[in-house]
Amino acid sequence: MAVRTPDPDPADRDDDGARRGNPLGAGSFSSPAPRNAANPGWLSDVELAEARRRLPILYVEAVPVRTDGMGQVTQVGVLLRATPLGEITRSIVSGRVRYGETVRDALFRHLENDLGPMAFPLLPPQPVPFTVAEYFPMPGLTAFHDDRQHAVSLAFVVPVTGTCEPRQDALEVTWMSPEEAASDTLAAEMEGGRSTLVRQALASVGALR
Amino acid sequence: MAVRTPDPDPADRDDDGARRGNPLGAGSFSSPAPRNAANPGWLSDVELAEARRRLPILYVEAVPVRTDGMGQVTQVGVLLRATPLGEITRSIVSGRVRYGETVRDALFRHLENDLGPMAFPLLPPQPVPFTVAEYFPMPGLTAFHDDRQHAVSLAFVVPVTGTCEPRQDALEVTWMSPEEAASDTLAAEMEGGRSTLVRQALASVGALR
Amino acid sequence: MAVRTPDPDPADRDDDGARRGNPLGAGSFSSPAPRNAANPGWLSDVELAEARRRLPILYVEAVPVRTDGMGQVTQVGVLLRATPLGEITRSIVSGRVRYGETVRDALFRHLENDLGPMAFPLLPPQPVPFTVAEYFPMPGLTAFHDDRQHAVSLAFVVPVTGTCEPRQDALEVTWMSPEEAASDTLAAEMEGGRSTLVRQALASVGALR
């Protein structure tokens, strides 16, 4: 695979802070979005790069799934994504939690960015992720690796009930069976340990054999 | 409160085995329901009573909830129920898992029995309950008590999206805030430790203060 | 592999009910063990066989692990077991919960039976298993299969700090790396879906790649 690790957060353009808004405790209860000048949570590219060298960055990740009428997972949604370097890679929904944003709001925002506004994700009532994935810039410390930063990611399985129309740099959502999603073939197309994350997601819903 | 413990499973009339059907591995994958004669999982009242004196009986329980668009729990559904002795008590969805029935199918069956066919419950993708409640005939061993049997219950939080029209002996579903559901006032109206179960359910979704 | 499914519970000789004792709510708080005559939870072979045809039977299972000083799983213990038919198979700790016995006490009893009295298992404070495994007599309904019965198993990861000296029909405990424990090679030596259970156990502790 590619030498460069994937960008786990290409949708998270911080310069859209003012456009999509993120006041303190924002999200669904949001009041009008503040201007950049008023929002200390907005970070310039330089500032974000600096923060990434100094602090663990909080992420959320989601493995989108389809379920049958009984709640059993039948399919897993995998994103086809173009990295900033133009490589094509398989990934899942992933992005940074902003200052003042709840984990739940960040999860919803990144689901919408990556799956489109008609995906109708069903966020779980529980605040607890199926795993906590720790990405380090130096490979080998954990199963996860991100050469840009030390990121700690809360990873969730999220049933999706609508139609997925990826926006931004997620090119396509491919729905596959749990077996395919756990296969070595798919693993070879995922980077940074995302294949491990998908397998752990499947295990958490009893769909890993 | 009443001296007799509640019947945690009044809806679970085993003589309806043939009517509602429960072949091996039934539920959503069900083939036509067998007759009693052909279904070893059907138990007469005498046989069930005997089993209850000899084996731990597997139960499922569900705390129905309403969630907002972000998955956060906003309301808890509590059943008003008449016990076989004619007492009125507060309870949650509860019932036995039958021979050959999956936990998921049992959960769905009891939700439908207690909340009606239009409740549209969203069963969780995860097979893991928020707690395992152990009911003993002798009070005080655990927080849970059932003078009829030793029951081990897998308890789930289940978001409900439709309209609840209780059937059988569940008289009514009352929707209340998490605060009310966790209150001592409500606890005094619940038996067998169900108030503990509701509080643990609330804690599992981050809604217990 | 063998055509017959493994006996998931060979240590659970119910005729030892009086010897090892199992009064109501017994275990560590146990008063003197009752005689068979006085203990309705004691089942003859015929009675147990009958129950297994009529009710789901509650089981506990444990994947024994070694952890480093930071709690991270470093090794997985797999049992070498002789089935009643004399076949050698790989398995994990497994057994029935008896009438009047807590899940915790059953877990401890089976750990001691299978790993010996010097294993010093550290039972988790949480009552929630990493998965609920549903074994059906008919294969293919779930990942799990047991031709003797419909068993529902609460499965736990249990760190073991002492020395394992298997008793009864568990011949040996083999300690292996998480990678070996998740391998297809080991899976081929396990029956009834136990390899799936081991992989789900590893996923739950972040040790599945």
Add this chain to the structure above:
Amino acid sequence: MAVRTPDPDPADRDDDGARRGNPLGAGSFSSPAPRNAANPGWLSDVELAEARRRLPILYVEAVPVRTDGMGQVTQVGVLLRATPLGEITRSIVSGRVRYGETVRDALFRHLENDLGPMAFPLLPPQPVPFTVAEYFPMPGLTAFHDDRQHAVSLAFVVPVTGTCEPRQDALEVTWMSPEEAASDTLAAEMEGGRSTLVRQALASVGALR
């Protein structure tokens, strides 16, 4: 109670970065600690204050418990702590995760800081917290509040087997029953929502009534 929210992290003096060391992926696998100059994860007071206004800060928290031989929680450890303003408050183990540090290492470091080197905590094999607590500077958004920052905390129940001798500003560890730990009396002595966290911890181990 006091008008000022508690300092959830008084032990986390960042100027001790060089002393206690925190190289990338440090902890148990640590190479010699780098000097401040070489460690971008070291933050001056000014830099940390700035980061706290711009990014959610990742925390770990631990509710120390004593368990019986069967893993059941019997006691909860609550810290008596002096805030920077000299107020006495009740709290739990809490602190920041540093750049390059695993969650597990951060948990261990803060347990050692607050309970002393002879506490012998048993870190759980699972990476998943019992809850994710979100602290916002503005009160009321969640159950948790910290006027210094937006902190996201992974909260764990940690059995402690040794002797606790608090260091730094944790004055004392008080062991109390689950009932006392969940009481309104104790809640009145805790700040920032820590009483909610303790109740959720108790619920997760089946010890909340």
